Amino acid sequence: MKKYTFFIIFILLTVGARAQQNSDSLAYQLQRSKINGMLALRTQKFGQYGESLAMHTGIFGLQTKKDIRRSNDILIDIIKTDNDIYKQLKILLDFRAFQQTQVQTHSSEVEESRIGYMTTINKLRNQVDQLKTAAQKQEADEEKTIRAFIIALAAMLVLLLFLLTRPRKVNA
Numbered sequence: 802m803k804k805y806t807f808f809i810i811f812i813l814l815t816v817g818a819r820a821q822q823n824s825d826s827l828a829y830q831l832q833r834s835k836i837n838g839m840l841a842l843r844t845q846k847f848g849q850y851g852e853s854l855a856m857h858t859g860i861f862g863l864q865t866k867k868d869i870r871r872s873n874d875i876l877i878d879i880i881k882t883d884n885d886i887y888k889q890l891k892i893l894l895d896f897r898a899f900q901q902t903q904v905q906t907h908s909s910e911v912e913e914s915r916i917g918y919m920t921t922i923n924k925l926r927n928q929v930d931q932l933k934t935a936a937q938k939q940e941a942d943e944e945k946t947i948r949a950f951i952i953a954l955a956a957m958l959v960l961l962l963f964l965l966t967r968p969r970k971v972n973a
Contacts, residue, residue: 850876
C-alpha cells in the first residue's frame with residue numbers, strides 16, 4: 802500500500818513540475834512573439850521613414866519643413882519603438898537567466914539528494930554487514946554452548962552410569 806501511495810505522490814509531483822515548465826515556456830514564447838511583433842512594427846515604420854524621405858512636395862522638387870518634420874516624427878517614433886524593444890528584450894533575457902538559474906538550482910538539488918541517497922545506502926549496507934557478523938558470532942556462541950551442554954550432559958550420564966553400576970560395599 803505504501804508503494805502505491807509513494808508512486809501516486811511521485812506522479813503528482815512530476816505532473817506539477819511539467820505544468821510549471823510548460824507555463825514558463827509559454828510565457829517565454831509570448832514574450833518572444835511580442836518582441837517579434839514590435840520588430841515588425843519597427844520595420845514598417847522604417848519603411849514609412851524611407852517613403853517620407855523620398856517625398857519632395859516643395860517647389861522645384863525640394864523638401865518642405867512639413868516633409869522634414871514628418872520624417873523626424875517617424876524617426877522619433879522608430880526610436881521610441883527601439884526603446885520599447887530594448888525593454889522587452891531585457892525582460893526576455895532576465896526571464897532566460899531566471900530559467901537557467903532555476904535549472905541549475907534544480908540540478909544541484911537533485912545532485913544533493915542523489916548523494917544523500919548514496920550515503921544512506923552505504924550506511925545501510927554497513928549496518929547489514931555488521932548485523933551479519935553479529936549473527937554469525939551469535940550462532941558460533943550458540944554452537945559452543947550447545948556442545949558444552951551436550952558434553953556436560955554426557956559426563957553426567959557417564960557418572961550416573963558409573964555410580965549405578967559400581968558394586969556397593971555392604972558394611973556388616
